[in-house]
Amino acid sequence: MKTxxxxxxxxxxxxxxxxxxxxxxxxVELVRGSKTQVLFRKGDHLTKQGAFASYVLFIxxxxxxxxxxxxxxxxxxxxxxxxxxxxxxxxxFTKNTFNYSSISLTDCQVFLIEKDAIATVVKQNGLxxxxxxxxxxxxxxxxxxxxxxxxxxxxxxRIAEILLYIEGCKKDNPHIFQLLSRKDLADFAGISxxxxxxxxxxFEKDGLIELNEKDIEIxxxxxxxxxxxxx
Amino acid sequence: MKTxxxxxxxxxxxxxxxxxxxxxxxxVELVRGSKTQVLFRKGDHLTKQGAFASYVLFIxxxxxxxxxxxxxxxxxxxxxxxxxxxxxxxxxFTKNTFNYSSISLTDCQVFLIEKDAIATVVKQNGLxxxxxxxxxxxxxxxxxxxxxxxxxxxxxxRIAEILLYIEGCKKDNPHIFQLLSRKDLADFAGISxxxxxxxxxxFEKDGLIELNEKDIEIxxxxxxxxxxxxx
DNA sequence: ATTTAAATCAATTAAAAAGTTGTCCTAATT
DNA sequence: AATTAGGACAACTTTTTAATTGATTTAAAT
Numbered sequence: 001m002k003t004x005x006x007x008x009x010x011x012x013x014x015x016x017x018x019x020x021x022x023x024x025x026x027x028v029e030l031v032r033g034s035k036t037q038v039l040f041r042k043g044d045h046l047t048k049q050g051a052f053a054s055y056v057l058f059i060x061x062x063x064x065x066x067x068x069x070x071x072x073x074x075x076x077x078x079x080x081x082x083x084x085x086x087x088x089x090x091x092x093f094t095k096n097t098f099n100y101s102s103i104s105l106t107d108c109q110v111f112l113i114e115k116d117a118i119a120t121v122v123k124q125n126g127l128x129x130x131x132x133x134x135x136x137x138x139x140x141x142x143x144x145x146x147x148x149x150x151x152x153x154x155x156x157x158r159i160a161e162i163l164l165y166i167e168g169c170k171k172d173n174p175h176i177f178q179l180l181s182r183k184d185l186a187d188f189a190g191i192s193x194x195x196x197x198x199x200x201x202x203f204e205k206d207g208l209i210e211l212n213e214k215d216i217e218i219x220x221x222x223x224x225x226x227x228x229x230x231x
Numbered sequence: 232m233k234t235x236x237x238x239x240x241x242x243x244x245x246x247x248x249x250x251x252x253x254x255x256x257x258x259v260e261l262v263r264g265s266k267t268q269v270l271f272r273k274g275d276h277l278t279k280q281g282a283f284a285s286y287v288l289f290i291x292x293x294x295x296x297x298x299x300x301x302x303x304x305x306x307x308x309x310x311x312x313x314x315x316x317x318x319x320x321x322x323x324f325t326k327n328t329f330n331y332s333s334i335s336l337t338d339c340q341v342f343l344i345e346k347d348a349i350a351t352v353v354k355q356n357g358l359x360x361x362x363x364x365x366x367x368x369x370x371x372x373x374x375x376x377x378x379x380x381x382x383x384x385x386x387x388x389r390i391a392e393i394l395l396y397i398e399g400c401k402k403d404n405p406h407i408f409q410l411l412s413r414k415d416l417a418d419f420a421g422i423s424x425x426x427x428x429x430x431x432x433x434f435e436k437d438g439l440i441e442l443n444e445k446d447i448e449i450x451x452x453x454x455x456x457x458x459x460x461x462x
Numbered sequence: 463a464t465t466t467a468a469a470t471c472a473a474t475t476a477a478a479a480a481g482t483t484g485t486c487c488t489a490a491t492t
Numbered sequence: 493a494a495t496t497a498g499g500a501c502a503a504c505t506t507t508t509t510a511a512t513t514g515a516t517t518t519a520a521a522t
Contacts, residue, residue: 036328038281041304045276050269052343054285073272097267112283155468182511192469197512213477386498413481423499428482444507445481 015111017058017084022127034117040064040108046087049101053091055112059083062108063173065180067187068100076150077188079142080105080165082172089136092118105179150190157231158189159199160224163209167218177216246342248289248315253358265348271295271339277318280332284322286343290314293339294404296411298418299331307381308419310373311336311396313403320367323349336410381421388462389420390430391455394440398449408447 015028023031037060040046046057049069064081078100081087087102092115122129149158162185169176186196200216203209208224210217218224246259254262268291271277277288280300295312309331312318318333323346353360380389393416400407417427431447434440439455441448449455 036281036283038279040279044279048269048271048275050267052267052286052345055283114283193510194470194512195468201512412479424480425482425500426498432482 017060019084019128019131022131023121023125027121027125027128030121031113031117034114035111038110038112040104040110042104042107044104044108046081046102046104046108046110047098047100049099050097052096053088053098053115055114056089056092056118057087058111058113059085059087060109060111062104062106062110063169063176063179064102064104064108065184066100066102075101075187076190077184078146080169080172080176082169086135089132089139091115105176106173153228153231155189155191155195155199157228158191159185159196159203160208160227162188163203163216163218164221164224164228166216167221175215178214180214248291250315250359250362253362254352254356258352258356258359261352262344262348265345266342269341269343271335271341273335273338275335275339277312277333277335277339277341278329278331280330281328283327284319284329284346286345287320287323287349288318289342289344290316290318291340291342293335293337293341294400294407294410295333295335295339296415297331297333306332306418307421308415309377311400311403311407313400317366319346320363320370322346336407337404384459384462386420386422386426386430388459389422390416390427390434391439391458393419394434394447394449395452395455395459397447398452406446409445411445 015023015031020028020031040062046064047053047066059081061083063083064087065077066079066081066087067075067077069075081102088098091098118132122132149161153161165188166176166180166185173179182196182200183193185200186193189196191199200209200211203224204211206223208218208220208227210219246254246262251259251262271293277295278284290312292314294314295318296308297310297312297318298306298308300306312333319329322329349363353363380392384392396419397407397411397416404410413427413431414424416431417424420427422430431440431442434455435442437454439449439451439458441450
């Protein structure tokens, strides 16, 4: 009990993440007083699509997977959530409910910050507002990319694209491929699990990637980029 | 898409559960306007210990398991949550965060009701308040029982007690034992998984229960009650 | 009409998780 | 000091879940 609480306190006493550095000390106090910290264990839901959202989540450590739920167990993965990122920003200013689910791929230390506190600080602090806008903007761009992929690309391009995307997440977790099942990859690409399996094998045969158990080694990133671009 | 939405609407258009029958039509409107409905799939978290609680959950269908998280993956199961029950009532009037986690054992249709709406209705409607008090009271009694068990009983009594408890949940789900692992049972009784396995076998040998795969048949409820009482 | 892309289905294999059992260790009780 | 309750560990088995493969079907695109 004691040791865990101590490490918790390390987090609690300081909001060290870059995006909070630009706050005044009163603003830090406001955020500090409006937050709580939770350990989400591997496999826990950080957000549940459709549930009331009275707070945003800020990831201290660990990674998670964000997805939208369709009918009948269908899911589409949207992104890997990394340390230093927010979840549920879309609930602060507009919707009152989370419009997607997310689930932790590893244990995650997370701040939950009441959304009123975020809104207040944004109104006071232009610089902080600016970084929030930047985040929204990036998310928008990513959503548009996802949409384009779903609308226009076919299997090869889709899986090549997400392989490169996941590869880019290796700096946050070098073993990220081991944390994702074939179904997870398929749900990122929006294809069936079986198709994903077959395509990965064929990519391996073509020398684009290397499959070692669940780990995937990107051998020819340029080749993959080419396939991704062609669609 | 269509069929699912239709069944959803059946729920959404009417708050049919007994405990809402005593509300005036304005109160029903207030609750209706402050609620949303979510399908939690088997294995999804309904609540996460420590997260902000801006709403209470009301179970329409399905069952779930409520537990408290300790350090290092230790959990203690508190109860089976059944249709017609609330989750998170303790957050309405006092704590701002959930003080326990809960996870669905089957798909669950759930109303999330903003806690302000519940508080408002309780203040207006004495009869509704009365039923809420009754619920709190029952939960208190159950918590005291749990505490007594943990403090004073030993293995045999603990496992006998929870077998009878789970048996009592069969009217809400006849297959409930199949939904619980040996670890789940052990975490209800507060003993190790291995001890639970061994005790179940010994109970079977003594003709108290019958084990068929994961299902458990209570053969001698009086005998179990005896063991449970003795501790 | 024919080709192509990709989902679905069914069967199989592989890997992971859960359950089981015996042995040993520890702390409390007698 | 001896006994007892019950957890912890290790080895093993069973069950469940995930991955794979090939065959078939569907639907769109040429």
